[in-house]
Amino acid sequence: MKPIINKYFVVVLLAAVVLSGCKKIFDLPQEKDYLSNNVNFSNKILEPIIGRTNLIGGFNSDNSTNPITFEIVNARFGDGKPVTDLFTSVPTYVWTAPYTGLEKSLAEIEAKRKLENHPIFEMRSSGEFILWPSATNQILKPRPTDSTNFSQDTRFFDVKVKNTGGERLVRDFQIRPYRERPYEPSNDFNAFTGLPAPDPKFPFDKKLRDYIRPYLNNVIGATSNLNLVSNNDKKDAIVYIRPLASGGNGHSLRIVVLGKDSLPIDPKKFNETVWDKMIHGFNMQMTDKYVQYDVAYPIPLVEIPTSYATGGSRAKVQLSYSRLGFGGGRTVANFGIDFAIYKAGDWEIVFYFKTENPKFANE
Template structure:
């Protein structure tokens, strides 16, 4: 009995001691760091900077927040710290949506700072916003900020990180200079082409075909046009093997002998998720215009022109494919 009583007292005392032990504290390691400290987002589009923080031996979970956001000369920068309405996904976009309404039902409006840190990863995101013209863009020196990293073991600061935004380029590929915002040329080029010109020479993307972006209104449409060297329209129906119904993720297609128009949701592509309307990575939309003909020597020739692109700004956009030196040969030899 005495032995049992002693054991019981000892166990009770040990249990009591364990209850009084301090909780294990998480660690904040000196080898934690940002691998990128200067960020150059393009205004007018959502830009995510991820996989830029090395945790080292710091214990997770960690909390991150931006502190002391300021201009390069040290002035406050409320344009980056105040919240503004931005569009975010609340559902999963997969490219099978049957209407703009179905797409918009998967998105919502939330208020966020235009430059924001993800609170548990340390990633940064620059949000697209209609009022991005108030943001200091290069060649201005931009902004400086610090990041506080913390857990129950303490906190650490990463100082003098920089945001140096580039001016808006509402579409890619772009003919606009990222610093001045001015056009360096009037057009861009298709991604690839295999066609014969009427004069008997192959057409190439550098010299023979150019693509012109033009904003014509404040709606939500995308129009494709084709013109020859004298700016006369080329009938889209001549590209008769084009999958017009699935050329873009658009709706209410209207096609005549001068243009093809779709109602669309912006941006294009809507996300980086690969769909039938994008390149394999999902990073760009892709359109392919096709037709076939019998070439000399009874050779069956499959002709095509591809264009990979993005459009970030909601508007009525026209993409005109200008065959500036020779128009395609659609007839058989």
């Protein structure tokens, strides 16, 4: 049988040589990739928030052959004026090594990322759009403050999809960016105007406004001995996320608790709080008025689950304390918020007990 196998092998080899020769002799065309006529995107109206990383995907190749390239073309306003601000090139951070949440210093974090120049809006090789966090309201004008979507205020563009099999033009994307919201939760200000948001219970009363509300678990009022609450109907406690007025170093985060007299409550009263495990920060300072960390922004740095951001997209501040209740049993209370801060600088998170202070005394 061995000679027979060798004969078959020779025949196959000769056939391959002949076909190859024919291709050269008759100048047959090279095989081309397949590009479907039905390539598309799941969403053509893009509504990113300026000042944070926005990845907007949804490309459907319809089994087209990779690699596929993408190009944004014909960017214009609805009245035909050309759009140029989308492509302003500015320095933005890109990661050069994975962030894990286990880094032991700011220097170790910064060694894993670097500044590169990128257009603030571009497409990735995956077909995703990205609006980089280096975009600002000054570089990219947000959508109108009156929430209208007139054509002359809207940026349109097309996308050229291409491989060696040809190209397709997907037309009439729209991008309607929201103004910067440097932190979350951000229900305390209007997403269109940036002004304080109205009270949800009384939206037409201009003297009232909305606030960030913390969760409160088993927090008892020092005067009433009742559970304190924070909701649309009653706000015993509210939260401010705001720039730090003084005492920062350009990359700090301060945690403050204010009593009903607007004076700070000593952080040591929150005796069950694990301060050194709560924020991915360094050089923690505790005074009788606040706790402050050196941090890298944004917080969280990336949207992956870590011990500091269990859901990935939000970090957590939770203050806990215990006291002796009736019968000698120990009662544990806590309050806090899940949050994000997107803009680098010096910030503080302030819990303000408006109506009465938490009860710390034993029964």
